[in-house]
Amino acid sequence: MYRLREITKVFGRETSALDGVTLHVAPGEHVAVIGPSGAGKTTLFRLLNLALRPTSGSLRFEGADVATLSDAALRQARTRIGTIYQQQNLVGRLRVVHNVLAGHLGRWSTAAALASLVRPREVETASAALARVGIGEKLYARTDELSGGQQQRVAIARVLVQDPDVVLADEPVSSVDPSLAVTLITLLRDLSDESRKTLLVNLHSVDLALSFFPRIVGVRAGRVAFDLPPDRVTVDLLEALYAGDRDDEAQLERLRDGYDPFGRACRPLTGFRP
Amino acid sequence: MATIPSDAPVARSLASDRKSGFPWLLAVAFALTLVGSLRVAEVDPRLLVERDALANVGRFVAGAWPPRVSAEFLGLMARPVAETIQISVTGTLFAVLIGFPLGILATSTLMWRGVLHERRVQRRRWLLGLPVYAVARALLSVFRAIPEYVWAFMFVRAVGLGPFPGVLAIGIAYGGMLGKVYSEILESVDPRPLETLQAAGASRMAVVFYGLVPQALPTFVSYTLYRWECAIRASAILGFVGAGGLGQQIELSMRMFQFDEVLTLLATLFVLVALVDFISGRLRARLL
Ligand SMILES: Nc1ncnc2c1ncn2[C@@H]1O[C@H](COP(=O)(O)OP(=O)(O)OP(=O)(O)O)[C@@H](O)[C@H]1O
Ligand SMILES: [Mg+2]
Numbered sequence: 325m326y327r328l329r330e331i332t333k334v335f336g337r338e339t340s341a342l343d344g345v346t347l348h349v350a351p352g353e354h355v356a357v358i359g360p361s362g363a364g365k366t367t368l369f370r371l372l373n374l375a376l377r378p379t380s381g382s383l384r385f386e387g388a389d390v391a392t393l394s395d396a397a398l399r400q401a402r403t404r405i406g407t408i409y410q411q412q413n414l415v416g417r418l419r420v421v422h423n424v425l426a427g428h429l430g431r432w433s434t435a436a437a438l439a440s441l442v443r444p445r446e447v448e449t450a451s452a453a454l455a456r457v458g459i460g461e462k463l464y465a466r467t468d469e470l471s472g473g474q475q476q477r478v479a480i481a482r483v484l485v486q487d488p489d490v491v492l493a494d495e496p497v498s499s500v501d502p503s504l505a506v507t508l509i510t511l512l513r514d515l516s517d518e519s520r521k522t523l524l525v526n527l528h529s530v531d532l533a534l535s536f537f538p539r540i541v542g543v544r545a546g547r548v549a550f551d552l553p554p555d556r557v558t559v560d561l562l563e564a565l566y567a568g569d570r571d572d573e574a575q576l577e578r579l580r581d582g583y584d585p586f587g588r589a590c591r592p593l594t595g596f597r598p
Numbered sequence: 599m600a601t602i603p604s605d606a607p608v609a610r611s612l613a614s615d616r617k618s619g620f621p622w623l624l625a626v627a628f629a630l631t632l633v634g635s636l637r638v639a640e641v642d643p644r645l646l647v648e649r650d651a652l653a654n655v656g657r658f659v660a661g662a663w664p665p666r667v668s669a670e671f672l673g674l675m676a677r678p679v680a681e682t683i684q685i686s687v688t689g690t691l692f693a694v695l696i697g698f699p700l701g702i703l704a705t706s707t708l709m710w711r712g713v714l715h716e717r718r719v720q721r722r723r724w725l726l727g728l729p730v731y732a733v734a735r736a737l738l739s740v741f742r743a744i745p746e747y748v749w750a751f752m753f754v755r756a757v758g759l760g761p762f763p764g765v766l767a768i769g770i771a772y773g774g775m776l777g778k779v780y781s782e783i784l785e786s787v788d789p790r791p792l793e794t795l796q797a798a799g800a801s802r803m804a805v806v807f808y809g810l811v812p813q814a815l816p817t818f819v820s821y822t823l824y825r826w827e828c829a830i831r832a833s834a835i836l837g838f839v840g841a842g843g844l845g846q847q848i849e850l851s852m853r854m855f856q857f858d859e860v861l862t863l864l865a866t867l868f869v870l871v872a873l874v875d876f877i878s879g880r881l882r883a884r885l886l
Pocket of ligand 2: 365366367410494
């Protein structure tokens with residue numbers, strides 16, 4: 325699906341957010357990306373969804389080098405990638421239904437897209453998607469009146485409507501409570517399984533990543549620190565990954581103490597419990 | 599308390615907040631310009647209180663009171679008042695029709711810059727976006743650089759006396775201003791929703807109408823209503839060059855030294871402006 329070789333991304337002239345990332349992702353694979361704040365996870369996802377252009381290195385999507393794609397081919401490729409952004413990136417002044425239906429924009433003609441703003445088209449798809457994420461009653465609410473967690477679910481519903489081949493989710497559950505987080509991650513995972521989608525998720529909580537994903541990529545300082553199945557992700561690796569990051573050190577501390585914020589949905593972590 | 603060592607972003611140089619001398623240079627230039635302008639414009643407050651000036655003001659005030667409110671004169675005013683309102687409304691409508699499309703073309707974040715263009719084929723970006731953008735901006739500059747008064751003067755020559763040249767003048771001059779401000783509003787909206795829409799494969803037009811317009815609409819409406827308020831005032835001025843409305847009447851009465859009529863006309867203009875202020879205030883409150 326994806327082949328990244330020695331990707332770097334420099335913002336402005338100063339900040340290098342990615343510093344030589346090499347990564348292969350096979351179709352249908354489920355991958356969790358973890359790492360401290362500022363490691364470059366969001367930047368990596370914005371490259372993967374073809375929003376940004378790498379400063380150097382090569383990025384292949386489905387075998388095609390995306391640097392050589394024409395505008396039309398680029399748009400075509402983008403319709404096949406669904407992104408749930410960390411900051412919800414919804415249009416607050418539009419009603420929820422339009423934000424969810426925006427998942428159709430890659431398929432709709434411009435005329436159909438404009439008409440839908442006046443009289444929403446294919447509303448059933450939007451209301452079904454919202455029902456799946458548990459906020460079916462918010463269909464006609466104004467988006468900026470929803471809570472942070474509800475907005476995150478609107479973003480997930482949009483990707484459900486888009487029905488892409490790849491789902492990129494950048495901390496999709498950072499502002500919902502732990503049990504809902506488990507539900508939503510399960511939903512994303514099952515959904516991807518059902519229709520054989522490739523799923524990449526940035527996760528802030530290590531235990532969620534280790535419990536739900538067969539492949540864990542640790543990112544630190546714009547580089548891939550490790551790329552392993554969860555049972556081979558050791559305490560030492562995690563400590564090195566998060567070294568110096570106070571919030572996440574606290575998280576590791578809790579994990580080591582056997583504190584389990586996700587209840588029984590998460591299996592015990594090897595190496596963490598005495 | 600432990601500090602968080604920052605090692606994530608690999609900065610190529612130390613973080614710094616360098617101050618350049620440039621702002622100082624600008625400040626000095628500004629002060630010099632101001633002093634120079636005062637001298638060149640012959641600003642001399644003493645002239646205001648000289649005997650001649652005071653006598654002239656006295657004559658004007660004495661002649662203006664009491665304002666003329668005869669039924670005949672008021673009846674005569676009905677037409678210019680209606681005309682003024684029509685000129686301002688139609689003129690503003692013209693201005694929107696000119697300003698909106700040009701404003702979109704003059705928006706750098708839509709035409710060639712920013713995240714929407716990060717991945718466009720470079721050739722396309724330079725060949726198409728930039729020149730169109732430059733032409734749109736130049737047109738808008740020309741439209742608003744020439745005062746509406748001058749536009750009206752030219753249009754009166756071209757299409758004759760009456761309200762129509764006033765409408766054209768306001769349409770073009772205000773179209774230039776609206777277009778400029780529209781483009782600035784569009785450039786200042788949050789780009790993240792736009793990136794999201796584009797990343798889902800939305801076309802350029804869809805990005806504009808799903809992401810840009812909803813974010814910009816309240817400010818658009820608010821500023822357009824403000825321009826309408828200005829258009830009422832402007833349409834009074836335009837009458838002086840024969841472009842219809844209240845102004846034409848004011849000019850006539852002034853030339854005849856009928857200052858009592860002038861006072862009535864100015865009071866009417868004041869009421870009109872206040873009324874428009876009130877209406878647009880209510881509209882704004884409802885739309886936002
Ligand atoms: N548009 C940008 N312009 C300049 N610098 C940027 C930009 N986007 C990101 N950066 C920088 O790149 C680095 C990586 O940012 P990124 O958002 O990818 O981190 P992250 O791993 O997603 O962090 P978090 O877990 O806090 O979301 C940071 O140092 C950030 O300041
Ligand atoms: Mg991030």
